[in-house]
Structure formats: C-alpha cells, structure tokens
Amino acid sequence: MASGVFFRTSEYFKKKDNIRILLLLVPGVVVIGMFTFYPIIKMFIMSFFDWKIGFNQVSPFVGIKNYLAVFMDPIAGKALINTMFYAIVTVPGQMILGLLAALLINGIRKFSVTFRLLYYLPVVTSWVVVALLFRYIFSNQGLLNYLLTDVFKWIPEHIGWLSTRWTAMSATTLLGIWKGIGWNMVIFLAALQAIPEQYYEAASIDGAGSIQKFFHITLPNIKGTILFSTVMLTIGAFNTYTPIAVITGGNPAHQTDVVLTWMYFQTFSSLKMGYSAALSFIVTGIVAVIAIILFKVLRSERA
C-alpha cells in the first residue's frame, strides 16, 4: 500500500514540479532552521560547556557538569515542583471548565456568539495586564482581603495570599485557569459540533439520560480533542513565565519560581548560560516523556 502511494506520488511529481516544490519549501526550511533547529543544536552544545559570552573568552568543556549542577540545585528542584503543580492544577482545571462552558453554549440557541465572545475575552487579554490585576486582587491590602475582612467580615485579619509559597502558587494557577477557559471552550465546541446528531437521537430512543449520553457518546467522540488539549496545555504550563514574573517575581527567596523564571534569572542575572541550556534540555525531556505517555495511553485505549 505504502509503496503504491509512493509510486503514484513519484510519478505525479515531474521534474519541473520538484523544483517548484523545493523553491516553496526553502523559505520555511530556512526560517525553521535559523530560528528553531540552529538554536536547539547550539543550546545543546552550550549545555556541555561553561559557556562564556564575552569577547575573546574561551568556553571550557565541562561534560555533564551543568546537568549535575541542575540536579543538585535545590532551587531548580523547587521551580520544577512549582511548575508541575501549576500544570497539574491548571491543565485539568481549564479543560473541565472549558468543556463545561462548551457544553452549555452548545446547548443554547440564543446568545451563543455573545457567550463565546465573553468566554474568549480573557484569552486575548494581555498576560501582563491580567497578572497585574490578579496581583492587586491578592495583595495584602487587595480586593480579596478587603471583601473578606472589611465587607463580609468572614475573617478577622488579612491573609497574605502572595506571602507564602503555596498560597501564591494557588493564586497564579487561578489566573492560569481563568485565562485558559476560553481557548478550551472554542476547541471543545468545535469537537462537540462535529459529533453527529443521530448518535444522540439513537441514544434517546434507547432511553439514555443526559449523563449517560455525555459519558457514552460525547466523551468517546472528543477523546482526540482531549488528548490534543492535554498535550498543548501541558507544554504551555511548562512554558509559564509572565504570571509568576509579574505576580511574585519568584519571591520570597525563589520559593515561587517556576522553571522559566529560574532559567531567565540564571541566564541574565548570573550569566550561567551552560546551566540554563542544561536546565532547558532537562525540561524538554520531561515534557517529551509526558507527551509520549499521553499518546501511548490514547493509542492503547483506541486499540
């Protein structure tokens, strides 16, 4: 079958077409090569050197020393745990609420576009602006403490939401979830609209209720979208930078740093290029393993 396709393909592409195709490919290949593959290769090389950035400076080869330094660095470990916490909370949080919003919007006839717009609004809002708003809400004298202590009088004293590691991380994950609901809603809405209406009609005739329809028709039919969303959001969670940089700046004492804020700090404040390159490859490895596991899980379920 494969050789047949290849034969037809090779027959189809005449010599002139090949040149045309290659010409069309060149800009893309050059851009990807320049801005994706070259930096990746360069960074991989850097991760084995004590990389110096100044003129006439020799960068000594240090083998896996940078990788060992990352594994032995308690702050890198803390940043990785914070990143995983952010991923574990925000990925399912965004997906569940996004799917819920999609189901509700899919079920209504009027104002569907209005609700879609409203849910999607946070997605197009600047990360910096909303992170500043969240910092204002959760600061010691912010809106949340004002409501809890002064308006409703539910608690006697202000809570330092951003003062300790886990409360600060929780505030940041709330921002991540709030901002991601709209994107998930759009993705799931497209998937829901692709499910043939006959499935639901047949299930209704068989006497299935709404919950049974959801678990036996809706979920199995959007499994591909769930996988796609999970992988994309996990990669996104490992790339989170702005909310932490704006809300806590990694403070106090790097306890709220995530991988990217710590990497940025090591690169530009400590000028440890080799260390940062090694850290980025370790994180890439972790994300790759997670993605492979997710694909394997789906494949086994399909089989």
Next chain:
Amino acid sequence: MKKTIFWTIIIIFILSLTLIGTGCKEEAAPAEEATEEEAAPVEEEAAEEAIEPVMIQFWHNYDAGAGQIDVLDQLIAQFEEANPDITVNQVYLEWQALKNNVVAGATTGMLPDAFRGDIGFVPQFQSLDVLVEMDTAFPDYAEAASAVLEAPNSTAKAGEHYYGIASNTNTKILYYNEELVTTVPATLDEMWTTAEEVSSENVIGFCEAWLGGWNLCQYIWSYGGDILAPDYSTATDYINGSVAVSVIQRFADLYAAGAFSGPTIDPGAPPDTDGMGTGNYAMTIDGPWKAKDLSTKYPDLQYGAVQMPAGPAGSIGVLGGEDFMMFKTSDAAHQDAAWKFIKFMTGKDAQVEMAKVGQMPVNKEALVDDEVLEAMPLLSIFADALQTCKARPVTPKWSDMENIINTKATEAILGQKPVQTAMDEAADEINALIQQ
C-alpha cells in the same frame, strides 16, 4: 526521486545553517576590528574621520518619571549644537533590561558607543572583556577624571585601569513618616525599637525593598562587621560571623513582630515608595530618588530625612551611583565622539541640570553650585553620608554573591531556617563562587 528531494532539502538546510554561521561571524567582526584598531592611536583615526558625521548610540537608565529624560534631550540638543558633526541617539532601558542588553550584545557585538549604568556593572562587564580601557584610550582621561569626585570615580576602576568615569553618585539616608515617627532615632538600636513601637495592624515600622548586599551591607558595616574578608578571599566568619548573624536575627525578630517587611520578602506587601506614601511603612532607608518619588507621587505626605542612624562603628552607608562606560565594539571615530559626549555629561553645566531632576552630581564645581543646592534640599544630608559610606566589593561575582545573601537572609528572616544555619550556607556558597 524521493531520495533526490530528500537530499536536496538536506543540502539546502545545511547551506542555510552555514549561512547563519557566516552571518554570526560577520556580526562578530566589528569586535575584532575594534580590538585591532585599539592598538592604533585613537587620535589619528578620529582626525581622519572627524569630517564624516557620526551618530553615536547612548544607552542609559535615566528616570523618565522624574523628568530626567526631558533634561537629557535638552542636553543632547546643546551638545549637538556645539558638535555639528555628532548626533546622539539616546535609548532608555530599565535597570535589568540595560544589563540584559549588554549581556546579549556581548555575544552579537550589538553594543552602544556610550553607556550609563550602575557602578556594579563595571566589574561584571569588564569580566566579559567588552569595555574600553578609558584611561589608556584617551590621553585627557586624567584631566576629565580630576573634575569629578575621587570616591565615586574609584568605582569605575577594575584592577589597574579605569573602564568608565563617574556619572552621578549617591548613598542612602533614613526617610520617615513624620506623623508616625515623632522621635527621630539617632542609633540603629533606637531605629529598631521605634520600628516596633510604631507598628500596628496597618503600619509596618520598617521597610527594605530587597535583602542583597545593597541593603544589608550598611547595617553589617555600621555594627562593625563585614560581608567578605578585605582581600575577598573568604566569606567565612564574615557573612556568617557574629555581627552579620545578629543583624539578620534582628530583622527576623522584627518580621515576626510585624515591624519589618518589604516587596521581595513578602510579594503581597506594597512596594516601598507606595507603602511609604500611603502610611503603610513608617521608615525606610533609600537614596535621593526616594525624595523625588515621594514628593511627586504623594505631595501631601509629611516625611523627614536624616543621615542613616549610627551603629557602634558609625553610620556607614553603601556607595551607589552610575558610571559612564564605552564598548570595544565601536570604531575609533565613534569612540572619540562618545568620549566627547561623556566629557560633556560630566561637565559642570550638564551635572547642574541633572541635579535639578534628582541626580546627585559628581562634578566638584556642580556640587557647590547655588542652583544645585536649591534644587536638592537634602544634598547636605547626602554629602555628610557620602563622607562615611563605603563601596561594595569590586568583584565580577558580586551580583551572584548578592543573590545568595538575599536568598539566605530571606529564608532566615521568614523563619524557615535558623539564622546561623542560613548564613553558614551563604558563606559556603559564596566561598564556592570565590574558588571558581
């Protein structure tokens, strides 16, 4: 056929990578040329190219909010009028961005001709081998340097040579809210007691914006201790010595009593200026910009300012400020033009104008100018403080050391580790840096 397409793509890809490599090589070329040109007499090159109009790039972090960039624009216009063959393109970059851009530019060769940045940048950039050795590059450097204060200009020295010239200087003094602090503390011990006394549900007695060396050195020095050995050979018995540990223990006690905070020790706390302006903080120790910030943002705030209260060893503040620097990436004509501009900016007239918008002059004539004394009512307090202040250790690793001190001191003050344990860890990490 498929193989042909595959190999053609691979060849194009490799070629594109080669092109990128060539591009990078060409980018780096000016640096090599600059190094060669350095050996040649600068004056000869400049004389040949002086006829050609030269545009110099000037990176700085003058404060737009305080009106300093408006003044800078006026000064540039004056300079360009006096030097029609030179135009100056000024680029503002915030403190961290200023450093980051030089770090990135050190690799690509994209660096400015003139630069004005923190005195702490000099040893760091010099270690990257990107700075022009100004005292050997310009025969009239000594003359220009003699017009500015010696102590601030010493911050531009790394090893045997000067890699910059002082732009402005500062140190820190005590700012206090007059409504909250009725008796001005004369000693550091009194200051801590006052901080505890004035603290309440909505008031924190004392604020420090950060806990690096810039913030902690002044207390450790004033109590008779130090951060490093005088020859920078070790931190043991200094940062983890009895004086430093007792200072940090004092902060830990104040924090536990709700009498001390700051925006980095508690990200939910108000920023230092806003906290002072709104009466959340009663006292802070900061530089001359604080007076300008408070007056501009909170004109109704009644605040006082005095020299930092003394410890047993005196009132020993940290010397701060900015230096002008130049980079090797510029050719001789640009270096000559940039040097002219820097001399203009360190001259009396430019320094007087900058003093009017909050920059403490280093030019000796500007310091006694009537207009400056009128524009900076706290100048006499700062002048007294400058007599006893000290420069931070001049080492390229200082930034890393500060970060270690900040992290460990914060952990100790938050009560996550005993103070002695945290500072022992700091000493070990700093010693490891020294040995690298």
